[in-house]
Amino acid sequence: MRDAGGRVTVESSLGRFDGEAVVVAAGAWSKELCRTLGAHLSMQPGKGYSFSVRPRSVPRRVLNFPDAHVIATPMGERLRFAGTMEFDGTYDRFDRRRIEAMVRAVSPYLRGIDWADRSEEWVGPRPMTPDGLPYIGRLPNGSRIFVAAGHNMLGVTLAPPTGEAIAGLVLSGDPGIDLTWFSPQRFARPWRR
Numbered sequence: 123m124r125d126a127g128g129r130v131t132v133e134s135s136l137g138r139f140d141g142e143a144v145v146v147a148a149g150a151w152s153k154e155l156c157r158t159l160g161a162h163l164s165m166q167p168g169k170g171y172s173f174s175v176r177p178r179s180v181p182r183r184v185l186n187f188p189d190a191h192v193i194a195t196p197m198g199e200r201l202r203f204a205g206t207m208e209f210d211g212t213y214d215r216f217d218r219r220r221i222e223a224m225v226r227a228v229s230p231y232l233r234g235i236d237w238a239d240r241s242e243e244w245v246g247p248r249p250m251t252p253d254g255l256p257y258i259g260r261l262p263n264g265s266r267i268f269v270a271a272g273h274n275m276l277g278v279t280l281a282p283p284t285g286e287a288i289a290g291l292v293l294s295g296d297p298g299i300d301l302t303w304f305s306p307q308r309f310a311r312p313w314r315r
Contacts, residue, residue: 123159123267130266143266143292150213150247152257152271156306161261164309165272167213167247171220172204174242178234190227201235202242203228213247220245248275258284258304260291268292269306 123144124131130144146152150167157163180201185194192205206220225237251257251272261267270288273280287297 123155125159125261125265125267143268145268145270145288145292147270147288149271149277150249152249152269156261156269159261159265159267161269161306162309163251163257163269163272163306165249165251165257166209166211168250168274169206169208169210169212169215169245169247170204170275171206171208171224171245172202172242173221173224173240173244174200174202175235175237175240177201177232187228187231190224192224192228194228200241207248208245209250214245216243216245218243248277250274252309255304256280256284257306258287258297259301259306262307 123133123146125144129140129142132139132141132144146155148155150165153163153165174197176199180196180199181194182196184196187194187205190205191207192203195202195204203224205224208217208220210217221240221243225240229235229237249256249272251274254274256272256274257269259269261269268288268291270284273284287299287301291297291301
């Protein structure tokens with residue numbers, strides 16, 4: 123990615139793209155993209171785990187297991203479990219013990235499930251910031267590169283208002299809200315664990 127000559131150029135595996143502005147909204151990977159531009163986003167991946175089972179009777183509502191930090195969501199004939207938070211510095215290293223811990227924590231509460239017959243086991247990184255607030259704004263020095271990332275565990279929930287603010291900022295310079303608290307430059311030093 124380059125910001126020069128009044129244009130922003132992005133080179134990707136799909137080719138080269140030129141434009142008047144670019145919005146970096148790549149979740150946990152936004153940190154690395156911004157680093158290539160000399161900008162530092164204090165952010166690290168907080169990995170969540172998920173798996174699905176096929177219970178004899180699927181609940182009609184979401185189930186919350188707060189002590190286990192797990193949520194179960196009915197999805198057709200499946201029940202999808204998601205939760206935990208792992209900070210190991212990687213984006214996709216899968217630790218089977220995390221899934222097994224989730225099963226141990228929730229299995230006493232549910233009947234009619236073959237816990238050994240799990241599917242769709244996966245891990246995914248959440249873009250975690252030190253203060254829990256996302257980065258929404260322009261990169262330094264009047265750049266035409268904007269950031270909308272670091273929504274921690276609320277990316278889907280906060281996507282509509284973030285998109286509205288970024289669109290206003292890019293198109294007219296007015297996000298419609300005060301973005302001071304969300305500034306991509308708000309941390310002077312890297313966040314270390």
